[in-house]
Amino acid sequence: MSRSLQFFTPSRAPYFTLHKLPSTSYTRFPVINFPSKKHHITITKSLSSDLDAASSQVLDSGNGQTGVSGVLSADNVVAVQSHAPSESGAAAGIEVDAVTEAELKENGFRSTRRTKLICTIGPATCGFEQLEALAxxxxxxxxxxMxxxxxxxxxxxxxxxxxxxEEKGFAVAIMMDTEGSEIHMGDLGGAASVKAEDGEIxxxxxxAFGTPRPERTINVNYDGFAEDVKVGDELLVDGGMVRFEVIEKIGPDVKCRCTDPGLLLPRANLTFWRDGSLVRERNAxxxxxxxxxxxxxxxxxxxxVDFIAISFVKSAEVIKHLKSYIAARSRGSDIAVIAKIESIDSLKNLEEIIQASDGAMVARGDLGAQIPLEQxxxxxxxxxxxxxxxxxPVIVASQLLESMIEYPTPTRAEVADVSEAVRQRADALMLSGESAMGQYPDKALAVLRSVxxxxxxxxxxxxxxxxxxxPDVGTxxxxxxxxxxxxxAAKMxxxxxxxxxxxxxKTGHMASLLSRCRPDCPIFAFTTTTSVRRRLNLQWGLIxxxxxxxxxxxxxxxxxxxxxxxxxxxxSGDLVIAVSDMLQSIQVMNVP
Ligand SMILES: Nc1ncnc2c1ncn2[C@@H]1O[C@H](COP(=O)(O)OP(=O)(O)O)[C@@H](O)[C@H]1O
Ligand SMILES: C=C(OP(=O)(O)O)C(=O)O
Ligand SMILES: [K+]
Ligand SMILES: [Mg+2]
Known part of the structure; x- marks a missing residue:
């Protein structure tokens, strides 16, 4: 059976039906460019389960190019309506992204997604069409x-x-994540991965090793490596995906025996442990x-960029320093600083680090290599x-849907993990390898969205x-x-x-205070600048x-x-509560 969708031309307006997909439980259909520049289309009816309804998306680019993409299940029937395009955002005096607009029209206020989604961009997603599909x-x-x-x-x-x-009316923000002073392996001379077998030395x-790289050699980026490790230490690659035991030191060379075999990936993180705890010598x-x-x-x-995420933050001082550095250089275009909590020191100084930052990330990848996993x-x-x-704002990151790097569906355990982060009411969930180099970036994003x-x-x-x-936060x-x-207002x-x-x-502060209350209804945040609008995109429930x-x-x-x-x-008739940071009042009214 064909996997392609039945698609009808807009001349047969106003309704088209996308019929029955093949027997597989899920089929993703790519962005389909709508043939006419005079129409855009809206999915008006979805006879599918929640998961699918949530996943159906409509794109109206506002400049004539239109398409649909999403996930549909078997026997899913959707009616598609075609109509003449409305004025584009800027011309109409208000800017909101096309996806949100379609979601609001389709699902009403109540069922718009509140949890925000971050995708790490890599070789699998850096093409313009791939980025567009993610948006x-x-x-x-x-x-x-970085x-x-x-x-x-x-x-x-x-x-x-x-x-x-600019062209398609999205407000996707950009987060730059620093490399930090972590210890990691080199590039493996271009190889995608190398296998380390049990017992190998x-x-x-x-x-620096020449090319081709001699067999069973790994370059390390940190000069003090040989001085910091001791014979008997355990060397963990990527928090334990592969393990070695240090057996001998010869000058700058450290000989290790593989004790847990596995795949070594380029630039994989290295930590070493002695007597059951993380070794913190000069590297600290x-x-x-x-x-x-x-x-x-x-x-x-x-x-x-809109956000700079700082890896391996140890204290609030570094955040304060960076914030004043940015303030002195970026002339008003406020860049938010996100502290990545991924080290023992960051847990020790948690409150003051978060206080000093504009947001935090639970960077579970490295955190799990620095503290016992069960913690x-x-x-x-x-x-x-x-x-x-x-x-x-807080981001939960790393391994949310790790198996989807290779497989088109997540494990049940992964779905439970994503659910838990949503239930904790984190502001945002983040994909790493799943979107950067995985085989199913769009499907992984669809799972985050539907869950x-x-x-x-x-x-x-x-x-x-x-x-x-x-607690009160106002000073x-x-x-x-x-x-x-x-x-x-949120309680009302x-x-x-x-x-x-x-x-x-104007600054986004009032919007964040409302978001903090996690109210039942969505929060429409009106702001005068494009940069504040993009920044608010990270916060729970804000449109x-x-x-x-x-x-x-x-x-x-x-x-x-x-x-x-x-x-x-x-x-008309919708009930709205309005607040503003210019006039300190709460107004309750029906839309006239
Ligand atoms: N810009 C990029 N170029 C090539 N590969 C990338 C890029 N960004 C991410 N990746 C790949 O995706 C994986 C997961 O991304 P991420 O979690 O951000 O990095 P890391 O694994 O180094 O912590 C990386 O290990 C790397 O293989
Ligand atoms: C998000 C993380 O940081 P990075 O991917 O940069 O190692 C992490 O360690 O979980
Ligand atoms: K990083
Ligand atoms: Mg990390």
Whole structure:
């Protein structure tokens, strides 16, 4: 049976049917360019399970090029409507991305996804069409890991994401993630991987080996390696994917016997353990931000990335230092600094690090190599909770869907792990290898999306509002008023079961205070600048719009209502609560 979809031309408007997919349980269909420039299409009916409904997406580029992509299951029938395109975002005076707009129209306010999604971009996803497919699939933030790839490659990816935003109306933010001073292996002379077998003797050395690389030799990036290790130490590759025991040291060369065989991957992380704990010798003194990282940071500032994630943060000082460095150089274009919690020191100084940062990442990959694995889940819970209390966005990262690097469906355990992160109400989930170099990046993203929507819905239906105590975060009286307004507005929104919260915010602060309350309804965040709008894309439940507004709330509201009504995103009678950081009040009203 053919795997392609039945697709009808727009001349047969207004309804088309995408019929029955083959017997396989899931079929992904790629972005299909709609043949006409005069129409765009909306999926108007989906007779499918939750998972599929959540996964059906419509793309209207706003400049004529239109397509659909998503995941459909067997026997899934969707009706597709074709109609003339509306005004493009900028022309209509309000900017919101095409995917959100379609989601709002299709599913209504209540079922929009609240959990944000980050994709690491790599060889599997750096093409323009591949990036576009991720954006259509719900990617809110694109991450580039400075451990990998060249300057030219990073620049190309940033340029493509920016172009995608401009041409197709997305607001995908860019996160740059520093390499940090971790100890890792070299590039393996171009090989994709090398197998280390049980009992083999391998040489790890800071010496650069010639090409072809001599057999069973590994180059290490850290000069002090041979001095730091001792005979008898255990050497863990990628937190234990492969293990060696140090048997001899000869000058810069460290001879090791493989005790747990496996695949060695280029630039894999190395840690060494002695008597059951992580060895922290001279390597613990390496700077959090290396000289290479500073060059990368300068590059990130010049490119105007939205977030810089700092690897292996040990203390709040380094974050404060970086923030003032950025402030002095980026002239107003605020770049948010995300602290990656992935070391023993970062756990020790957790509260002050999070306090100093603009957000945090639970970087479970390296964290799991630095603390016993069974301690990672409780660390995650603690970090997520603390970030919420301190009103900082938090990302749960690494191995969420690791098996999908190779397989088209996740393991049940992976789905449970994703569910747990959503249930903890983390702001964002992140894909690493799954999207950077996996075989099924779009499917992995679709799984994150459908699991998020399903768990969020379940949470609302069961009315499982956790009674988290939200301590005061405001430092001034004005801040305290804003905070009280947001707490009360969110509570009212839940009690009155309103359709949406509206927040008018210049800096994004009021929007984050509302997001922190994790209300039942979505939060429409109106902001005047494109950069704040992109930054808000990381935070739970916020639907960021760019809109010019004044100090007069009455006219702001009227303008918003008419713009959103014209786009079919709200309708007369919808109940809305509005707050703003210009006028400290809460307004409850029906859309006229
Ligand atoms: N820019 C890139 N170029 C090539 N490969 C990449 C790139 N980014 C990521 N990858 C691949 O994806 C894997 C997972 O990404 P990530 O988790 O960010 O890195 P790491 O495994 O180094 O912590 C990497 O190990 C690498 O194989
Ligand atoms: C996200 C992480 O950092 P990186 O991928 O840069 O090692 C991690 O260690 O989990
Ligand atoms: K990194
Ligand atoms: Mg890491």
């Amino acid at each position: 259509v699939g719900g990617m809110n933030v694109a991450r580039i890991n 451990c990998h790839g060249t300057r030219e490659w990073h620049q190309m990816v940033i340029e493509r994401v920016r172009r995608l935003n 391998w040489t790890f050395s800071v010496r 003194m390496l700077p959090t931000i290396s000289s290479k990282d500073w060059l990368d940071i300068d590059f990130g500032i010049a490119e105007g 990672v889940p409780s660390a995650q819970q603690k970090i997520v909770q603390l970030c919420r209390q301190l009103n900082k 998020s929507v399903r768990i969020e819905k379940w949470w609302r239906e069961e009315k499982r509002h956790e009674a988290m105590v939200l 001034s009286f004005a801040d305290s008023i804003s905070e009280e307004i947001c707490n009360s 929104a839940n009690n009155l079961e309103v359709d949406a919260l509206f927040v008018y915010t 960021p719009f760019r809109l010019g507004f004044s100090d007069d709330m009455e006219s702001n509201l009227n303008k918003t209502f008419s713009l959103l009504k014209a786009r079919g995103m709200i309708k």
